[in-house]
Amino acid sequence: MRTFIFILLISIMPITALAQRGASFQGGAPSHGMQGNGSSPVQFSPEAFNNMLEQFIKNEADLTQQECNEFFPIMHEMFAKKREIQHKIFLNIRKGHTATTEAEYERLINEITGLEIEDKRIEQIYYKKFHKVLSWRKIHKVRGALDRFYREALRKFTPHPQRPSNENPWQGGNNRRK
Numbered sequence: 001m002r003t004f005i006f007i008l009l010i011s012i013m014p015i016t017a018l019a020q021r022g023a024s025f026q027g028g029a030p031s032h033g034m035q036g037n038g039s040s041p042v043q044f045s046p047e048a049f050n051n052m053l054e055q056f057i058k059n060e061a062d063l064t065q066q067e068c069n070e071f072f073p074i075m076h077e078m079f080a081k082k083r084e085i086q087h088k089i090f091l092n093i094r095k096g097h098t099a100t101t102e103a104e105y106e107r108l109i110n111e112i113t114g115l116e117i118e119d120k121r122i123e124q125i126y127y128k129k130f131h132k133v134l135s136w137r138k139i140h141k142v143r144g145a146l147d148r149f150y151r152e153a154l155r156k157f158t159p160h161p162q163r164p165s166n167e168n169p170w171q172g173g174n175n176r177r178k
Contacts, residue, residue: 050076053149060145061138070133071142078126085119 058068092112099105130139 049153053146056149057142057145060148061134061141063134063138063142067134067138071130074126074129074133075142078122078129081122081126082119085115085122089115089119 054068054072057063057072063071089112092108092115096105096108099108127139130142134142
């Protein structure tokens with residue numbers, strides 16, 4: 001469950017960054033904000049992103065067209081509710097920059113953790129809604145597909161032209177575990 005939240009948070013970051021940078025996810029690969037001769041920025045398309053997400057999930061979870069027609073509206077409804085909660089969490093984190101007392105920090109931490117619990121309750125409710133349309137096995141496949149899609153999207157949206165493919169940027173330089 002924590003992994004799913006982490007992946008969801010990670011998935012929101014590229015969308016926000018691309019909207020600000022003007023990158024595109026159309027045509028299967030992001031253009032990192034430039035098109036053609038590099039002079040005109042391309043806008044991010046949420047519709048194209050959602051279409052790619054849905055197609056990826058459909059293929060990875062072996063969903064039929066009828067399952068897709070019933071499942072994806074429910075999934076997007078869940079994502080919308082989770083985005084609202086994530087926005088509230090973000091606002092509380094920002095309030096931490098101006099907090100001055102321990103009591104203010106305690107209140108912020110309690111509010112943030114309460115929102116995280118609410119986020120998980122929404123997931124739990126929606127998984128039961130998903131089960132009205134999909135088997136638990138397919139729901140599990142959907143979760144795995146979401147995880148893979150967001151990891152791949154994050155890789156595509158993060159420009160690192162000089163990094164060798166075997167270097168892990170999170171560990172810095174050549175300090176890789178062996």
